[in-house]
Amino acid sequence: MSEPFLLFAAVTFVAVFGSSSTPSVARAFFVFGDSLVDSGNNNYLATTARADTLPYGIDSPTHRPTGRFSNGLNIADVMSEELGGEPTLPYLSPEMQGENLLDGANFASAGVGILDDTGIQFANIIRIGMQLQYFEEYQDKLSALVGRSQARKIVSHGLVMISLGGNDFVNNYYLVPLSLRSRQFSLPEFVRYLILEYRKVLVSLYELGARLILVAGIGPLGCVPAELALRRSLSGECDPELQRAANMFNLLLADVVRELNLEIGYVSFIAANAFNMHMNYITHPEAYGFITSKDACCGQGLFNGVGLCTAASRLCADRDEYAFWDAFHPTERACRIIVREFLSGSEESMHPMNLSTILARNPKV
Template identity: 65%
Template sequence: MAASMDAGSPAVSTTTALVVAALAVLLLGAPTASAARAFFVFGDSLVDNGNNNYLMTTARADAPPYGIDYPTHLPTGRFSNGLNIPDIISEYLGSEPALPYLSPNLRGENLLVGANFASAGVGILNDTGVQFVNIIRIAQQLQNFQAYQQKLAAYVGEDAARQRVSQALVLITLGGNDFVNNYYLVPFSARSQQFEIHDYVPYIISEYKKILARLYELGARRVVVTGTGMIGCVPAELAMHSLDGSCAPDLTRAADLFNPQLEQMLTELNSELGHDDVFLAANTNRASFDFMFNPQQYGFVTAKIACCGQGPYNGIGLCTPASNVCANRDVYAYWDAFHPTERANRIIVGNFMHGSTDHISPMNLSTVLAMDNRN
């Protein structure tokens, strides 16, 4: 019979130490167990939260009064007076905003939160935004997503990294710049000479489908794809094209062509993948329409004049320290010539979370998150 061991023996002490060490590893070395769902963001200035701050480009929001209502009251690279759409979605997920991919702080436990790959000025097409020179085009954003996954795998292991990505929520916002900063940027642009608008839209939709298919190949399984807002009605376009406050007809037509074709493409892509809810179509145009024609219903005094800017509708040039700045950002739908205020962003995200299929289809985000939590 083996001799019994008393509590003070070296063997018991060693065993106790090993148990304590194992518990420490479980508690400290398994970060995926307690971390909120990861969140990844791709796209343009509507969702960029600071990547362009690290680039030599004119497409930046790194000076006051940007960030005037952000918690730090400092500019962060977000094209907003405060929080942008990804920030507000992160609140619903119960997590901190994902850091910009180019941030040196995107390492260690911060990798678990996700990453924001977006870059102001980009579009679906590689030639969109060439005037901004050094921006992260969408193909490079996807390559950065691959590199991120390698960093995550080095931190938590390949299986855990793969699971983290597959269970993540993804947001992608592209398309507006392909019209505003490409096709209609100048009269007789190269793209407008190459395509009539009714041919250009199916072309960029087909290119977008390739981008989304690649995103799926890289592991994304829950992807919110936003359409364009009412790009013909933003303060910049009103300032350039409107004498009476009516929306610019060419850009309005472009959005009216693009959004239904985008939704149809997402339905087809889901069908090809054999899952009807990988890609969710978020109708930001519907929210923009509501703001534009019923601003008082949402507590806005105007949806035509930007809070920050100069010239007609405050839509000329950039938002700078020399610009006019409204005293109460909560009663303006637009912060600058192109981008919504934080309060407008909150209404848009609220539609994503709780809206009907008029706002997001085939189901809203609250339904998706509840369904995924059950599985």
């Protein structure tokens, strides 16, 4: 990282965290990433990556689809609850104006990855570079509302969560037997390339004013119902190659977070090992109150993991009994388990500390 960046980091540390007399209001929340955290941005795009028809949203307050790839709330929504606020609005929503800007914004878009060529089959999605541009645009709107100085404080004291990487494997590297990326890179080479590109994204978030950044690793890709069905797992055993890919990615991501914090001189980034968190209830579903961690609640075919969740799909009666909602995404109940780990998990899952610890150290605006 360049010397100007390090100097900027040191100066900003004093500006952001040096005063304990700042009045306390609700902490803003900013979300970047993919379908695990998209709160409905894709509803406003001409894309096939959509969750705007039932039974998506069947357990939401309105019992109607919201654009979330969930039966109800997703990980970002549950995190908003824990921060004491309402679910953060999608940035493309017409309601994202006025005082709603003070709560933060959700820039995530289903189908995106770290790489621009990930998700091209979904057509019009908000790639991560555009999500960062929208973050800049958001700050201009916020400055017009509260002034530049206050806008900087809202962003720097807010919490940022980013979830990327899974699509770069399942919707890119492993999408077809001989994808362009799989011909270009061996798996270890591809993971290293992804991590280098992700590092640039994380640095950009910091340079745009983010100071509390939760970086969610990728879950056990080989265990999702879609992959169990695609690879025709007879006993529900997770695919070892995809599991290896996820583990490699998460280990290198934790290294990047460690390096960035050392270069900055304080803890700004936290790495969440989502693989470990998901594997806890996938391996022992009964201990978490699930009857299965293999079959999706909504779908068709083997493990209910074939195709999309639609009105024609087989739908389970009790979503709380299932770890997976559709072929790729967790149920709301599973999302709540993940967020609890974000907040209070051990160093095995949260590096260098859990979210509750760092939030307690850093005041709100």
